[in-house]
Amino acid sequence: MISLTDFMMVSAGLFCIGLYMIVTKRNAIQILIGIEFMLNAAILNLVAFGKFDRLNNGGQMFALFAIVLAAATTAVALAIILNVYKKYKTIDPGQIDQLKD
Amino acid sequence: MEQFLQSIDALTIKFTLAAVLLPLLAFVLNMCFGARSNKFTGWLSTVAILVSCVLSALIFSKVWNGHQVHQQVLWFTIGNTSVYTGILLNNLSVLMLLLVSLIALPVHIYSIAYMRHDSGYSRYFAYLSLFSFSMLALVVADNLVLLYIFWELVGFSSYLLIGFWFTRDKAVIANKKAFIMNRIGDIGLLTAIIILFAMFHTFDIEKLFGPDGLVGKSSFITAQIEFNGQPTRFESVWILFASSGNRALPAIWQYIAFAGIFLAVAAKSAQFPLHTWLPDAMEGPTSVSALIHAATMVAAGVFLLGRVYPMFNSTELTILAVVGCFTAFMAATIALTQNDLKRILAYSTISQLGYMVMAMGVGAYGSSLFHLVTHAFFKCLLFLAAGIVIHQMGHIRDDNNLSIDPQNIQNMGGLRKKLPFTFIAALIGALALVGLPLTSGFLSKDSILIQAFEWSGDKSVFLKLIPVFALITTWLTAFYVTRMIVKVFFGDLRVAESTPALKVHITDGTWLYKVPLALLAICCLFPFFSANPLVYERSWLFGGFGNATNPEAVNIYHALVPVGVNILSILVIWYGYIIYTKRRANPFPQTGALFNLACNEWYFDSIYQRIIIKPLLALCRASFWFDRRIIDNFIVFFAKFSIGLARLAAWCDRNIIDGFLNLLVITVRTIGNFVRRFQGGKVQYYLYSMLVVILAIFIWIILDGR
Numbered sequence: 001m002i003s004l005t006d007f008m009m010v011s012a013g014l015f016c017i018g019l020y021m022i023v024t025k026r027n028a029i030q031i032l033i034g035i036e037f038m039l040n041a042a043i044l045n046l047v048a049f050g051k052f053d054r055l056n057n058g059g060q061m062f063a064l065f066a067i068v069l070a071a072a073t074t075a076v077a078l079a080i081i082l083n084v085y086k087k088y089k090t091i092d093p094g095q096i097d098q099l100k101d
Numbered sequence: 102m103e104q105f106l107q108s109i110d111a112l113t114i115k116f117t118l119a120a121v122l123l124p125l126l127a128f129v130l131n132m133c134f135g136a137r138s139n140k141f142t143g144w145l146s147t148v149a150i151l152v153s154c155v156l157s158a159l160i161f162s163k164v165w166n167g168h169q170v171h172q173q174v175l176w177f178t179i180g181n182t183s184v185y186t187g188i189l190l191n192n193l194s195v196l197m198l199l200l201v202s203l204i205a206l207p208v209h210i211y212s213i214a215y216m217r218h219d220s221g222y223s224r225y226f227a228y229l230s231l232f233s234f235s236m237l238a239l240v241v242a243d244n245l246v247l248l249y250i251f252w253e254l255v256g257f258s259s260y261l262l263i264g265f266w267f268t269r270d271k272a273v274i275a276n277k278k279a280f281i282m283n284r285i286g287d288i289g290l291l292t293a294i295i296i297l298f299a300m301f302h303t304f305d306i307e308k309l310f311g312p313d314g315l316v317g318k319s320s321f322i323t324a325q326i327e328f329n330g331q332p333t334r335f336e337s338v339w340i341l342f343a344s345s346g347n348r349a350l351p352a353i354w355q356y357i358a359f360a361g362i363f364l365a366v367a368a369k370s371a372q373f374p375l376h377t378w379l380p381d382a383m384e385g386p387t388s389v390s391a392l393i394h395a396a397t398m399v400a401a402g403v404f405l406l407g408r409v410y411p412m413f414n415s416t417e418l419t420i421l422a423v424v425g426c427f428t429a430f431m432a433a434t435i436a437l438t439q440n441d442l443k444r445i446l447a448y449s450t451i452s453q454l455g456y457m458v459m460a461m462g463v464g465a466y467g468s469s470l471f472h473l474v475t476h477a478f479f480k481c482l483l484f485l486a487a488g489i490v491i492h493q494m495g496h497i498r499d500d501n502n503l504s505i506d507p508q509n510i511q512n513m514g515g516l517r518k519k520l521p522f523t524f525i526a527a528l529i530g531a532l533a534l535v536g537l538p539l540t541s542g543f544l545s546k547d548s549i550l551i552q553a554f555e556w557s558g559d560k561s562v563f564l565k566l567i568p569v570f571a572l573i574t575t576w577l578t579a580f581y582v583t584r585m586i587v588k589v590f591f592g593d594l595r596v597a598e599s600t601p602a603l604k605v606h607i608t609d610g611t612w613l614y615k616v617p618l619a620l621l622a623i624c625c626l627f628p629f630f631s632a633n634p635l636v637y638e639r640s641w642l643f644g645g646f647g648n649a650t651n652p653e654a655v656n657i658y659h660a661l662v663p664v665g666v667n668i669l670s671i672l673v674i675w676y677g678y679i680i681y682t683k684r685r686a687n688p689f690p691q692t693g694a695l696f697n698l699a700c701n702e703w704y705f706d707s708i709y710q711r712i713i714i715k716p717l718l719a720l721c722r723a724s725f726w727f728d729r730r731i732i733d734n735f736i737v738f739f740a741k742f743s744i745g746l747a748r749l750a751a752w753c754d755r756n757i758i759d760g761f762l763n764l765l766v767i768t769v770r771t772i773g774n775f776v777r778r779f780q781g782g783k784v785q786y787y788l789y790s791m792l793v794v795i796l797a798i799f800i801w802i803i804l805d806g807r
Binding site (some may be wrong): 019022093098 | 175784789792
């Protein structure tokens with residue numbers, strides 16, 4: 001029987017992988033992928049906790065909303081990345097440091 | 102009439118200013134524009150002195166035996182005392198003015214030829230003009246401070262000219278010696294001026310020493326001194342009863358003032374004990390010796406005596422007479438044994454100056470100044486002639502590559518055939534120096550001797566010796582002059598004996614040499630001074646100083662002294678001529694205590710060396726040692742202590758105060774550096790730090806929760 005703990009472990013693993021990607025990767029698209037990983041970890045938690053909800057399928061509904069929103073943010077983020085690439089000829093966030101002192 | 106006289110006086114003053122300032126102008130121009138060997142400079146100085154001479158003659162004709170001209174302006178005011186400065190022209194100053202410019206003129210002309218090949222030609226004439234200026238200003242100054250300034254300036258220009266050839270060690274030593282000796286005298290003069298000012302509250306020469314001057318009114322009285330209201334003891338007091346209030350000083354100050362004046366006179370006029378600089382001063386060019394160290398500057402001492410004459414009392418005058426007589430005698434004995442032509446003349450100058458000082462001492466004021474004037478002419482003439490002789494001996498030396506001293510009279514002889522003009526001039530000068538009749542020297546010297554005898558009439562035995570020694574000195578003079586003239590001009594040239602193939606091409610020189618000699622030679626003869634060649638009282642110059650002696654008061658001395666002096670002088674000359682024309686090198690044995698005494702110049706230099714210079718040097722060395730060892734060591738110790746203290750302070754500063762600040766800075770910088778790492782503009786790094794912080798908070802909460 002798959003317990004809630006197992007869902008939590010998978011979710012935590014996904015989150016950590018995403019977080020690791022965000023912190024270490026030198027490519028904005030890979031970082032975007034990392035963000036998606038973390039989002040999906042959160043969605044997985046929503047779905048797993050939905051079992052203990054008094055309303056049926058409340059968690060799944062939220063997961064669907066979150067997926068849609070994630071798709072929208074990804075589209076926006078990709079557009080930003082494209083524009084960044086146009087301006088800086090790179091998508092390495094480590095080199096886009098014009099905001100520093 | 103009053104108006105007219107005043108305008109004449111104003112003109113005279115203007116002339117005097119011009120006469121005095123022209124040589125100064127020449128000096129400035131020569132100093133500014135004189136190139137190294139610009140022949141123009143000599144003529145510039147000569148023209149300046151020529152104009153001065155003409156102006157002096159004009160002034161002389163106006164003032165001599167007329168009323169005195171005195172004009173002054175306010176110089177400065179200190180407190181309530183106003184010091185005036187100006188020009189005082191009376192018989193004494195116009196006579197000196199004319200004399201100085203009249204002597205300076207031929208010397209300038211002579212120098213143009215004499216210094217022709219010298220590299221310092223312009224410098225020489227600049228100095229000569231400076232000297233002429235200071236000497237002319239000295240004689241017309243109406244105030245003691247001004248007189249002192251020019252007194253110093255005269256000494257300074259003499260210093261410059263003695264050391265003119267400053268590359269020669271002997272010249273440098275000589276000018277140092279002259280300067281130091283003169284400084285001693287200057288200090289004396291300054292002391293005297295200060296004392297006179299303290300007593301009389303004025304520097305004005307006319308007010309002090311004039312016909313009704315303050316000095317004449319002051320007197321000595323014995324008074325009882327009160328101390329704390331109690332009469333204590335009797336003391337001699339120098340007191341002045343004047344309308345502006347009575348003033349008094351202890352009598353000793355009057356004697357100190359006299360001592361100061363005496364020192365000044367002794368230094369400038371080369372009197373014992375400060376005479377030793379004058380023979381050494383002959384290291385300067387001969388023309389300079391003629392002008393400064395024979396005719397004019399050395400007479401400044403006698404001139405000063407003439408200026409301050411009223412201040413001396415009978416004791417002081419006697420001291421002057423004794424010193425003058427001693428100097429005259431001593432210098433004459435030294436002159437007997439010297440072989441250096443210029444040194445003989447130098448000692449002769451000292452001897453004649455001794456006569457003048459002695460004459461002042463015996464009250465023969467007019468005769469002293471008379472002798473000053475006649476001596477200036479004949480001694481200048483003798484020096485210029487000696488200059489030609491030395492110059493020509495130098496030519497002989499250079500033409501034949503000999504190594505002889507051109508000034509040594511033992512090498513000379515027979516020059517009367519080669520230098521006939523110089524010979525005649527020197528002979529006239531020599532006869533005037535001896536004081537034979539028909540020359541000016543006869544008039545002045547006999548007047549001094551006669552008055553010395555008259556003065557000694559009622560004096561003690563010791564003081565009766567003074568005129569006797571003066572008489573002996575006259576014969577000594579006759580002898581050394583004969584020796585010099587015969588050795589230089591008679592017989593045969595001595596150098597030729599050792600070098601048979603001697604080439605001798607020498608002449609009297611151009612008119613630049615001959616004119617000054619002729620001019621001076623004429624001034625050495627009697628008509629220039631008196632219509633009657635035998636009676637000095639008839640001389641216009643003697644009359645100008647209005648002495649008590651009147652021509653009627655003829656006593657036994659007036660006949661006896663001239664006759665006795667001259668007969669013996671002629672005998673001495675004849676004897677000297679006989680001895681020295683035999684041309685033996687040394688007709689007299691060169692041994693004996695007296696010879697050594699005279700030849701070594703009475704050991705004055707060695708005595709000074711031993712008594713004054715050595716202790717002084719020892720004192721200097723001791724002070725130097727003290728300075729070096731004790732004061733310096735103390736200072737060095739103090740310096741080291743300060744350095745140590747400073748090092749400590751520096752260490753504290755660097756390590757503690759700076760360290761504290763540095764620590765602050767390092768802390769701030771470390772924190773700043775640490776913090777700015779987070780602001781690197783790297784988004785991922787921000788995220789990473791957020792993660793770390795959150796993790797840290799979680800770990801902390803977890804650990805805390807336990």
